[in-house]
Amino acid sequence: MPHNRPYARQGADLSPRLRTIMGDRVRKDRQGVVLIEFESVSKRYDDGTVAVDNLSLTAANGEITVLVGPSGCGKTTSLRMINRTIAVTSGRILVDGDDIRSVDAVKLRRGIGYVIQQAGLFPHRTVLDNVTTVPRLLGVDRREANKRGMELLERVGLDPHLARRYPVQLSGGQQQRVGVARALAADPSIMLMDEPFSAVDPVVRMGLQDEFLRLQQDLGKTIVFVTHDIDEAVKLGDKVAVLEVGGRLAQFDSPANLLSKPVDEFVEQFIGRDRGYRALGFLPASELPLQDLNATAIGPGAKTFPRSGSLRAALDAALTSSDGRAFALDDDGTAIGLISQSEISAFIVTKHAAVS
Amino acid sequence: MIGEAVGWPVVASSNYDIANKFRDYVTDPANWHGPDGVPTRIFEHLEYTVLAVAIASAIALPLGLLIGHTGRAAFVAINIGNAARAIPTMGLLVLAVTWRGLGLTPVLIALVALAIPPILTATYAGIQAVEPATVNAARGMGLNERQVLQLVEIPIALPLVLSGIRSATVQVVATATIAAYVALGGLGRLLIDGLSVRDYGKMTFGALLVALVAIGADVFFALIIRYCTSPGLTGRPTNRMSPIPDPAQPVGAASAA
């Protein structure tokens, strides 16, 4: 990550002029209530296929809501109904309390950031021109828009030299970042992301996910995110909606609850194996009973885990160490205790007993 | 079967003969001035070509754009294109003259009919070739239909569209010689007049000029296409292609920041 960011100012604000131009849909205030509500939304096609079946959920303000499910579950259709690139057959979708059909579709879309799987960058324009598309559409002059564009490129972790290049010269991961930057350009309060990280290889994907989480920490947008990968859903989502083939909502819950209390067999199967283990990722390691170090030194084969981290990291460290014991580290990296794998397991048992 | 030439048996005595006649014609200064001079004829020829291609473009471009953008009536576009190609240009010209009398109009009718198919096909193909993901992203971002067409589809389709116009222009240049057959000007005059008085020098020179104008038009359009095509479309980089590392890619064993 480049540490010097000449274009981005800490907590960069939009210039007042930019803000006025953006129109009334945009709220800079993170505490503003911008949520998306699905009220019994269905999508039925002429030949009878039901893509979305009576979907009702609320994508809360400032949170990442993930729609996940197998092919044909209607996740992309649901997403695209929000920005009206697909029409709702019955029910309604409210943004900020207003029915999306009460606003002109084009105006609606300009206030929503849209990121798709293949990035959809304009090949005939430079990276910078791609990013500044919507601001320029809204009337922002070129210089101001370019300045904002350069800020965004840095914010998504791209080298500023890429600004004058064309999409064809970029790698898949870089193109995706440009797509995200382009969606952020008009500072929308809502972002719709349709499998944005699926088209890149797993290593690049992990990096993109991590940076995306960091970005969201800075920006706090209301995001609806579609993926077919349950691991990605659990990693990124504040709330996850699992959809089945036929467009029915199976479960809408936090990732922790999803992993520990799947509501039916479909959800359980979709989550897959190891869910018990993965659920540990949502339990803190801070309450583990540690043994005193008693001058036990951290040898070369020793494994460590952060005290402020998850139970999963702790168990993993213990399992992979040479003697089944792992060292707990505090935030400064100093060893503060020792615990064995069996002790961790015993702790988990007591936790389960306490809950049920 | 083929030897039965109709009208005048065209016989040249020898190559030497033709070469002589050619030189005679080219070196005669009278041939370079006045209403029957070479420059005038070239100008007339270009005039017919430009008019025909302009009219054909005015018809075929909007049609091709509309059909390509909406995706409807593609059947119509493709089949009209194919069918129009089957109409014999000469026949159309003669028919039009017999109806309308002599003049520029029948010539333009015939040449425009010739120029429409390549332009229509290329325009439609060009718009269709734009990646659906790009158009989808453009719509989703809030570009209205006009803006999608104007800012995204047309610039990307431009090389193909221009190549259609290029192809049409070359064909029209080649065929505009028929104007001379119905008492108009153009380089066809050198061919036909030369033929009627057995002046093979004139004929050959005329042929050479037609060829040069056609090739010239081809090169002209090639340059225009190169100038108008965004570097992002050809994959030709304008700056150094040194790879800028993606920060998400781990370098060696260390993971990303």
Added chain:
Amino acid sequence: MNDYFSYLHDNAGTIGGLLRAHTYLSVVPVVLGLLIALPLGAIADTKRWLMTPLLATAGALYSLPSLALLLLLPIILGTQILDSVNLIIALTIYTVALLLRGVIDGLGSVPDHVKLAAVGLGYSPLRRLFAVDLPIAVPVVTAGVRVATVANVSLVSVGSIIGLNGLGELFTRGFQTNDYNMIVTGIVLSVLLAFTLDAIIVTAQRLLTPWARAAAGAGR
């Protein structure tokens, strides 16, 4: 209408002769052009460095008007202008230039993984060309053949202004004598000829690509 039919009846002989000549002049250059363009394209496919010069030459020859070529070739070839050899060569050059692009694009449309699989299975380059590359290239190549054929049909008519034999004569004579019947007959026959040849080529394409029909059926 009756006048028209009696006209047709009276002149059937001449018209038939013109039609035959026209068909011959339209079809032979395409066949010859294909016979030349296919090997050239195949060679260019294997030796990539040939592609640019070959396509550049083809481009230049394509923009060379056939009529002009017809008049200029005798100088090089030493033939008469309306000599059959001269005509066929001029038209063939135009057709090759047009088809070469089609052949190269067609062979290029064979997916790389298919080529790789063919090599891996043990096909020699020549067998691979006939067994794999060409059949897959058929759709693109035939598209070019269709355009070339139809263009030739119209082109041969244009040649009538310098005395070329063919349906074009119906246009020139009809024009000189203000004879509608002749002109309309010429147009109708020309269009019919173009459509018939086109249909033949499309049928040939369907016969050569049975998998395309199967794919269309499976799509239901």
